[in-house]
Amino acid sequence: MQEKIRNFCIIAHIDHGKSTLADRIIEKTGLLTQREMQEQILDNMDLERERGITIKSQAVRTIYKAKDGQEYIFNLIDTPGHVDFNYEVSRALAACDGAILVVDAAQGIEAQTLANVYLALDHDLEVFPVINKIDLPSAEPERVIEEIEDVIGIEARGCPLISAKNGIGIEEVLESVVAKIPSPKGNADNSLQALIFDSIYDSYKGVIVFVRVMEGRVSKGTQMKMMATKAVADVVEVGYFGAGQFIPCEELTAGMVGYITASIKNVKDTAVGDTVTDALRPCEHPLPGYKKVQSMVYCGLYPADGAKYPDLRDALEKLQLNDASLFYEAETSVALGFGFRCGFLGLLHLEVIQERLEREYNLDLVTTAPSVIYHVYKTNGEKVVLTNPTNLPDPSEIDYMEEPIVRAEIMVTKDYIGSIMELCQERRGRYLSMDYIEANRALLKYELPLNEIIYDFFDALKSRSKGYASFDYDMKGYERSELVKLDILINREEVDALSFIVHSASAYERGRRMCEKLKDEIPRQLFEIPIQAAVGGKVIARETVKAVRKDVLAKCYGGDITRKKKLLEKQKEGKKRMRQVGNVEIPQKAFMSVLKLDDDK
Amino acid sequence: MQNLSLYLHIPFCIQKCAYCDFLSAPASDAVIDNYVDCLCKEIVAKAELYGQNVVDTIFIGGGTPSILSIHQMERINTTLQNHFVIASALEYSIEANPGTLNGEKLSCYRACGINRLSMGLQSANNDELKCLGRIHDYQSFLDNYTEARKCGFTNINVDLMSGLPGQTVQQYQDTLSKIVALQPNHISAYGLIIEENTPFYERYHNTNATSSLPSEEKERQMYYLCRELLSQAGYHQYEISNYAKTGYECKHNIGYWTGKNYLGMGLGASSMIHNTRWKNTESMVLYSSKATEKEEVIELSTKDQMEEFMFLGLRLTKGISCDEFKERFEQSVRSVYGEWLQKMEESGLIVWEQRIYLTKRGMDLANYVMTGFLL
Numbered sequence: 001m002q003e004k005i006r007n008f009c010i011i012a013h014i015d016h017g018k019s020t021l022a023d024r025i026i027e028k029t030g031l032l033t034q035r036e037m038q039e040q041i042l043d044n045m046d047l048e049r050e051r052g053i054t055i056k057s058q059a060v061r062t063i064y065k066a067k068d069g070q071e072y073i074f075n076l077i078d079t080p081g082h083v084d085f086n087y088e089v090s091r092a093l094a095a096c097d098g099a100i101l102v103v104d105a106a107q108g109i110e111a112q113t114l115a116n117v118y119l120a121l122d123h124d125l126e127v128f129p130v131i132n133k134i135d136l137p138s139a140e141p142e143r144v145i146e147e148i149e150d151v152i153g154i155e156a157r158g159c160p161l162i163s164a165k166n167g168i169g170i171e172e173v174l175e176s177v178v179a180k181i182p183s184p185k186g187n188a189d190n191s192l193q194a195l196i197f198d199s200i201y202d203s204y205k206g207v208i209v210f211v212r213v214m215e216g217r218v219s220k221g222t223q224m225k226m227m228a229t230k231a232v233a234d235v236v237e238v239g240y241f242g243a244g245q246f247i248p249c250e251e252l253t254a255g256m257v258g259y260i261t262a263s264i265k266n267v268k269d270t271a272v273g274d275t276v277t278d279a280l281r282p283c284e285h286p287l288p289g290y291k292k293v294q295s296m297v298y299c300g301l302y303p304a305d306g307a308k309y310p311d312l313r314d315a316l317e318k319l320q321l322n323d324a325s326l327f328y329e330a331e332t333s334v335a336l337g338f339g340f341r342c343g344f345l346g347l348l349h350l351e352v353i354q355e356r357l358e359r360e361y362n363l364d365l366v367t368t369a370p371s372v373i374y375h376v377y378k379t380n381g382e383k384v385v386l387t388n389p390t391n392l393p394d395p396s397e398i399d400y401m402e403e404p405i406v407r408a409e410i411m412v413t414k415d416y417i418g419s420i421m422e423l424c425q426e427r428r429g430r431y432l433s434m435d436y437i438e439a440n441r442a443l444l445k446y447e448l449p450l451n452e453i454i455y456d457f458f459d460a461l462k463s464r465s466k467g468y469a470s471f472d473y474d475m476k477g478y479e480r481s482e483l484v485k486l487d488i489l490i491n492r493e494e495v496d497a498l499s500f501i502v503h504s505a506s507a508y509e510r511g512r513r514m515c516e517k518l519k520d521e522i523p524r525q526l527f528e529i530p531i532q533a534a535v536g537g538k539v540i541a542r543e544t545v546k547a548v549r550k551d552v553l554a555k556c557y558g559g560d561i562t563r564k565k566k567l568l569e570k571q572k573e574g575k576k577r578m579r580q581v582g583n584v585e586i587p588q589k590a591f592m593s594v595l596k597l598d599d600d601k
Numbered sequence: 602m603q604n605l606s607l608y609l610h611i612p613f614c615i616q617k618c619a620y621c622d623f624l625s626a627p628a629s630d631a632v633i634d635n636y637v638d639c640l641c642k643e644i645v646a647k648a649e650l651y652g653q654n655v656v657d658t659i660f661i662g663g664g665t666p667s668i669l670s671i672h673q674m675e676r677i678n679t680t681l682q683n684h685f686v687i688a689s690a691l692e693y694s695i696e697a698n699p700g701t702l703n704g705e706k707l708s709c710y711r712a713c714g715i716n717r718l719s720m721g722l723q724s725a726n727n728d729e730l731k732c733l734g735r736i737h738d739y740q741s742f743l744d745n746y747t748e749a750r751k752c753g754f755t756n757i758n759v760d761l762m763s764g765l766p767g768q769t770v771q772q773y774q775d776t777l778s779k780i781v782a783l784q785p786n787h788i789s790a791y792g793l794i795i796e797e798n799t800p801f802y803e804r805y806h807n808t809n810a811t812s813s814l815p816s817e818e819k820e821r822q823m824y825y826l827c828r829e830l831l832s833q834a835g836y837h838q839y840e841i842s843n844y845a846k847t848g849y850e851c852k853h854n855i856g857y858w859t860g861k862n863y864l865g866m867g868l869g870a871s872s873m874i875h876n877t878r879w880k881n882t883e884s885m886v887l888y889s890s891k892a893t894e895k896e897e898v899i900e901l902s903t904k905d906q907m908e909e910f911m912f913l914g915l916r917l918t919k920g921i922s923c924d925e926f927k928e929r930f931e932q933s934v935r936s937v938y939g940e941w942l943q944k945m946e947e948s949g950l951i952v953w954e955q956r957i958y959l960t961k962r963g964m965d966l967a968n969y970v971m972t973g974f975l976l
Contacts, residue, residue, distance in 0.1 A: 550966070552968055564913075567968075
């Protein structure tokens with residue numbers, strides 16, 4: 001039975017079609033009829049469907065009857081493609097024995113193709129390529145095959161040439177899975193050793209852990225033990241993953257991928273990356289877990305309605321179970337009250353968490369300007385690790401500051417090299433090298449301050465290359481830098497939640513644009529409101545929101561008083577979505593405006 | 602027993618104006634005729650229920666009620682007179698639009714007992730009229746106005762609009778001057794509101810297009826100019842958008858602001874009797890089959906009544922009486938709204954004495970003031 005199992009994932013650069021291929025595989029293996037197919041089955045978060053991206057890894061089990069007449073069990077794990085979610089990818093990889101590498105026949109290898117392949121090879125996975133979108137007029141499968149062999153160094157001749165969208169070549173992919181991906185190792189008679197690669201909270205079943213069983217077996221009644229947290233619980237149910245549903249089964253044995261529910265009381269007892277074993281017959285060593293991820297971007301999250309603070313705390317706790325890369329701790333703001341400082345892997349991750357909190361937990365949030373972690377060295381020799389700009393010590397106490405630097409790899413077609421280099425220069429980038437990976441495309445290497453890329457670098461990169469540039473980065477370390485705190489004063493009062501740290505050379509420009517943006521975001525009120533940007537108490541930019549002149553219904557709706565009242569109620573509702581700071585009402589979205597300073601350009 | 606106001610809705614017009622979101626549309630003679638049948642049936646049925654109250658104001662509104670033929674108008678009027686008890690001191694208004702009026706119709710109105718004519722002029726500038734999608738020009742209004750006076754109408758209202766696309770303060774002033782010269786008894790001066798589901802909304806709701814609309818500052822300038830010019834000409838402002846020669850204030854509309862009972866009949870008409878509000882169906886098909894069915898019936902709680910007392914009463918320049926509030930609700934206005942009233946007084950938006958009323962600045966920001974009275 002074990003030799004008939006194939007645990008694999010699909011890896012690709014974003015938009016190369018991996019979720020569509022996953023859909024086709026599920027369809028072809030007969031788990032669902034075509035009528036039941038909903039596009040991108042594995043992207044079952046509303047957010048994923050809307051944005052067309054995969055955020056969470058998803059697993060599904062299907063049965064494939066191969067040409068050799070045998071039935072194989074496929075455990076397919078769909079993974080995110082965006083650099084922010086590399087952590088999700090590496091968790092998924094640890095549960096697999098092989099990977100399908102999807103490459104777009106027109107675009108070829110992109111920055112995240114490389115990043116994901118290297119991740120897969122690090123996990124000792126068997127990787128075979130598939131060229132997708134061969135039906136596009138601009139498809140050049142021969143060139144892409146050459147590129148894969150030259151750049152990545154894996155065999156690509158004779159690989160499946162497919163169109164996942166139109167269902168071309170899917171059979172060939174399935175046969176390759178059977179032929180090229182090894183069956184799982186491990187022995188069902190050994191002591192239980194299973195890796196937790198994900199978990200979610202379900203209001204009926206409680207905590208559900210997703211596991212890859214490496215050795216031994218687990219079934220209902222097994223007394224399981226989490227090796228790192230030492231928590232023990234009785235297994236209530238085991239099963240595998242249908243499309244969007246959990247299907248209970250008798251037992252999970254070595255080589256299988258599935259889920260376990262147990263009498264787990266505390267959500268903190270189940271850490272992703274931990275090893276599950278049998279409390280009565282424990283294995284000797286835990287599996288190598290995951291390296292702890294480091295948050296790259298921090299921001300404050302506050303409930304729009306202060307009374308919802310406990311709800312936000314509960315929501316974060318549950319979301320963290322599903323997304324171990326989310327970090328949070330309590331903080332307070334003068335402007336916003338009680339909230340949390342949260343750490344994220346990147347800006348997309350931040351946006352995704354924010355939207356998930358709002359949708360899945362029905363919360364209305366105010367988000368403060370995102371910040372990276374700065375190191376502040378004080379004159380008294382003390383070192384402060386700064387995640388919240390508000391906590392920056394007085395400038396007189398600061399000796400110097402350091403900011404995080406990343407090594408960025410940007411792949412770009414020849415025509416846009418100039419504009420991308422220009423962009424990197426603007427963002428204080430340090431040029432390292434440029435290599436042509438083929439006649440028409442180059443790999444640019446730069447060192448860039450992280451705080452220059454967290455806001456809108458992706459968007460700028462895309463717009464300046466018409467979408468022909470891709471990007472990946474990793475942390476290099478910290479470097480000394482001339483940084484200042486930019487404060488925003490609204491009606492002459494400093495609003496802590498709007499402060500951010502910026503390089504001294506761009507302080508003026510940022511301050512000016514911030515004031516302009518806030519002027520547009522803050523509605524006119526009873527009195528004139530000055531908006532100022534200041535560095536170290538010195539005002540460097542100013543705008544004014546003029547006093548409101550008119551707010552009256554100068555129209556006769558006759559006796560339809562209900563309509564008049566509805567209009568007033570709507571207006572009153574709108575006011576509730578504002579934050580009162582001093583005398584001024586500030587709309588929630590104004591706090592995010594720092595993010596979108598490049599919008600109007 | 603309290604007196605009753607009647608409102609009759611005529612949901613037809615020659616063509617829909619580009620800014621209009623009222624319940625009205627062009628229709629064939631047969632449809633209008635059938636509607637008059639249904640309306641008469643409703644009048645008879647409602648008179649059974651509410652006919653014991655003396656009716657002291659009647660308002661026939663629309664749409665364009667003057668689109669009705671003389672025969673149709675007479676039928677409606679006869680039904681009303683036969684089934685309701687009508688006070689001798691009756692204010693009886695009809696809305697009429699230039700382009701649909703003539704001497705015969707005006708004489709018919711007089712014969713029916715209609716004693717107040719409300720004319721939908723909107724502007725004396727033909728370009729502005731065209732932009733609004735009106736069917737008339739200024740000259741046809743003048744002809745109708747003269748004719749109406751000749752027929753014996755001694756109480757005429759003229760509707761005007763400010764804040765129109767491309768309108769300058771000077772243009773508005775021209776309109777005001779021309780109308781003041783005619784000396785109507787009442788002037789309603791509304792500001793244009795861009796409502797959803799109108800051609801104007803498509804044209805002007807997004808920000809790049811609003812540049813053709815007068816700015817907030819210009820719009821207010823027009824409002825102040827109107828108040829100033831009309832006051833000099835002997836019209837006093839008694840409501841945010843309404844001006845009258847003394848004694849010619851519209852009793853029917855004041856009824857809406859002061860919580861008087863009114864019975865609306867016709868498609869989509871609203872009613873409020875003994876603290877119950879309801880609305881007739883807006884579907885012509887439903888209305889034709891069962892004209893008397895109420896929709897959206899709302900029993901006003903004490904909270905609703907207090908809210909309405911405040912936000913409706915404050916539309917009138919004389920505002921509300923603190924004593925009346927106390928008498929009606931057995932609590933002082935201070936105990937219910939003290940905090941907001943104080944804030945509004947400190948901001949210079951209301952005067953708070955025995956009566957509470959909006960200041961001039963308060964009238965500019967009336968919605969803001971009124972939202973604070975929603976509990």
